[in-house]
Amino acid sequence: MAVEVVAPMPGTIAEILVEVGDAVNADDELIILEAMKMENPILAPSSGKVAEIKVAEKDKVDTNQVLVVLE
Amino acid sequence: MSEEEKKPRLSRAERLAAEREKSLAHWEEQDAILFKHREEAYDIGGAGQVARLAKQGKKPMRDLIKLLIDPGTDLYEVGLDAGYDIGKKRLYGGEIYDSEKRGHIPGGGVVTGVGTVMGKDCMIFANENRYAAGTYFPITLKKHMRAQAIAEQCELPCVYIADSGGINLPLQVGCFADDGHFGTMFYNMCRMSAKGIRQYTLSTGGNTAGGAYIVYLASESIMIEKMAYAFLAGPPMVKSAIGETVSPEDLGGAYVHTQHSGGCDHFVRTQEEGIAKLRAMMEFEPSNKLCIERRETREPKFDFKEMMRCTPVDTYQYINIKDTIKCLADDSYFHEYKSNYGPGRGDSVIAGKMWIKGIPVGVIASNASGVIYIDAARKATEWMIRCGNSKLPVLFLQGSPGYMVGKAEEWGGIGKYGSDMVRACTCLDTPKITYVIGPDHGAANYGMCGRAFKPRFAFTNMRGRTTVMSGETAGFIVETVRRKNIIDKGGAVNEEEMATFRQMMRDRYDSEGHPFYTGSLIFHDGVVAFSEARDKIARGFEIALRVPIKESYWGDLKV
Known part of the structure; x- marks a missing residue:
């Protein structure tokens, strides 16, 4: 089942820590989202495989925008 | 990019493990810098000044304080970071200090702190007579007023060890006429004694002009033969005014004021005798009270090094504040309020309570990025109200860069809920201590009980950065x-x-946001090392809890 990982806040993608095909565990860091000059790690909500990365570094994102799809 | 050059993806656990050791090394280094920074205030004037004092039969003030306080106890120093490179600061004189070649006054010209004398706590003030003859600079007065304010709030008897040339004359504009200047020192003495907070003075040097009032206004005062002088005008000015030739000892020495004028109450021959007399006075003070139910102390399961490991090097990096709390709390036990409220948004403030050295305290702590969302602000306000209503002191761990911005939050009422937090921390009338451990900016400084909101003590660690x-x-x-x-x-x-x-x-x-800069201007009461945090906070609450906790009145909250 696909799980969409969304941005909890608007900000800028500072760093993408995973690649498509990577296996991840729950609570692994996927992306560092910079908002309000602070670094916010975006964590995997559950274990799975990275199916899709929908953003690139330096992209501006909105709240609830899908960043990564896990399956 | 080739395969080898690619950053290996680390799990959160691996990433944190790697960072833990880096953080430990960094904070050990930073606290070493802090301890070295303090040495300058401890040793101001160097051996030369100590020798100069010795010739007059005087010990340095810090040695006198050691004699005064009970063996095995430490001075709970406040404002030690004052005055450093004051001439380079863009405030409170700045340039005027430099132009008078007084641009660097480590310690700010007076030693202030809470000491225990005959088992009774008191606020101690000692003029730093190894620098500029113990004269008062604007920053000296600010430090003095701050210590008097603590004494008045916490009903601490005051002990003044006076040896000062009075106002530093080239800087008089910043010392004399305004509220908070020299006169306020005496105003505070009078008001405190009227409230039953005793004022004791040991004069161990010159007390000229207004400075003499620190002797006369005391509840009881002591002067030392051929060492302490108090007069409205010294011999040279008397000579010029009325042509009278008189020695300092015959004009305003210890025998004059104890035998003849009656301005002073106790005559002693040495500093040691003077200290013994102060101790004798303090013995009559009532015992220390602690106006809260205290249970036995339990050590945390994690020490300060764990706190260092869990504190990211970068001020603007994500922090898990519960890792800090577990190093401060008795038994590492933390009772959290609304732990799963507003996932991803509500947890930028952690609320709850713990015991610290047996004292129950509420906790409001910035967490994660520290950016305060509506959910977090509401939770914080609710918790402050609960702490106030249950007469619980509150520790603020501040590491918030501000409230969340943007249309969604504005429409949702972040301004309103933020202002509720500001009102709640203002009206929360239980003892509060603020410890800045990260970014400290904007309205978050207000909502998290910054200096302007008068916490009993405001501290920062080396990671704190306080700017708008x-x-x-x-x-x-x-x-x-x-x-x-x-x-x-x-x-x-x-x-x-x-x-x-x-x-x-x-x-x-x-x-400008660095702890040494803000400390130099006394925007906080001290930079506290990781190794000192638990003791400093617990002792601060002990001091603040000398007086019964008041009822909190919340005013016109918006809700």
């Missing part, structure tokens, strides 16, 4: 304004100049 906004943001905003101004006037933007300007703003904010 981060250097990064300030650089951006000021640059944007400047760009607009240039374009509006039909000019062309010089990109190179602009980059330099942006960097200059950033650097300025970063330096």
Whole structure:
């Protein structure tokens, strides 16, 4: 089942820590989202495989925008 | 990029493990810098000044304080960081200090702190007579007033060890006429004694002009033969005014004021005798009270090194504050309020309670990025109200860069809920201590009980940065304004100049927000090392809890 990982806040993608095909565990860091000059790690909500990365570094994102799809 | 060059993806656990050791090393280094910084105030004037005092039969003030307080106890020093490089500060005189070659006054010219004498706590004030003859600079007065304010709030008897040339004359404009200047020192003495807070003075040097009042206004005072003098005008001024020739001892020595004028109450021959007399007075003070139910102390399961490991090197990096709390709390036990409220948004403030050295305290702590969302603000306000209503002291661990911005939050009422937090921390009338452990900017400084909200004690660690906004943001905003101004006037933007300007703003904010800078100006009561945090906070609450906790009245909350 696909799980969409969304941005909890608007900000800028500072760093993408995973690649498509990577296996991840729950609570692994996927992306560092910079908002309000602070670094916010975006964590995997559950274990799975990275199916899709929908953003690139330096992209501006909105709240609830899908960043990564896990399956 | 080749395969080898790619950053290996680390799990959160691996990433944190790698960072833990880096953080430990960094904070050990930073606290070593802090301890070295303090040495300057401890040793101001060096061996030369100690020798000069010895010739007069005097010990340095810090040695006298050691004699005064009970063996095995430490002075709970406040404002030690005052006065450093004061001539370079863009406030409170700045330049005027430099122009008088008094640009660096480590310790601010007076030693202040809470000491235990005959088992009774008191606020101790000792003029730093190894620098500029113990004269008062504007920053000295600020420090003095701060210590008196603590004494008045916590009903601490005051002990003044006086040896001061009075106001530093070239800097009189910053010392004499205003509220909070020299006169306020005496006003505070009078008011405190009227409230039953005793004022004791040991004069161990000159007390000229207004300075003499520190002897006369005391509840009881002591002067030392051929060492202490108090007069409205010294011999040279008497000579010029009325042509009278008189020695200091015959004009206003210890025998004059104890036998003849009656301005002083106790005559002693040495500093040691004077200290013994102060101890004798303090023995009559009532025992220390603690106006809260205390249970036995339990050590945390994690020590301060764990706190260092769990504190990211970068001020603007994500922190898990519960890792800090577990190193402060008795038994590492933390009772959290609304732990799963508003996932991802509510947890930028952690609320709860713990025991610290057996004292129950509420906790409001910045967490994660520290950016306060509506959910977090509401939770914080609710918790402050609960702490106030249950007469619980509150510890604020501040590491918030501000409230969340943007249309969604504005429409949702972040301003309103933020203002509720500000009101709640203002009206929360239980003892509060604020410890800055990260970014400290904007309205978050207010909502998290910054200096202006009068916590009993305000401390910071070496990671704290206190400015209206981060250097990064300030650089951006000021640059944007400047760009607009240039374009509006039909000019062309010089990109190179602009980059330099942006960097200059950033650097300025970063330096002005540093704990040593804010400490020099007494925006806080001290930089507290990781190794000291638990003791310093617990002792602070002990001091604050000498007086019964008041009822909190919340005013016109919006809700």
